[in-house]
Amino acid sequence: METKSSIFHATHGVMTKEVGVISGDLELRTTCSDNGVLTLAITYVGAEEWYTLPGENYHLHDPRDHEVVHRMLTAVLERS
Incomplete structure (x- = not known):
């Protein structure tokens, strides 16, 4: 299992x-299991409570894509 985080x-x-x-300064955390199941969580920077993004059953065909998907999600959410 691998976890990535970006502010x-x-x-x-x-x-x-x-x-x-x-809105404001946020932190995105993505976790990818060995079989490609992806979970997404977001919080205010420095806060303890994490929230989930809409949608469910995220699954990567290849877990090696986790880094790229995480960077893309961060870039898209930052533009929101």
């Missing part, structure tokens, strides 16, 4: 399942 600034916000839209 970014979301001016317009990111939708979460639990609390709706959050």
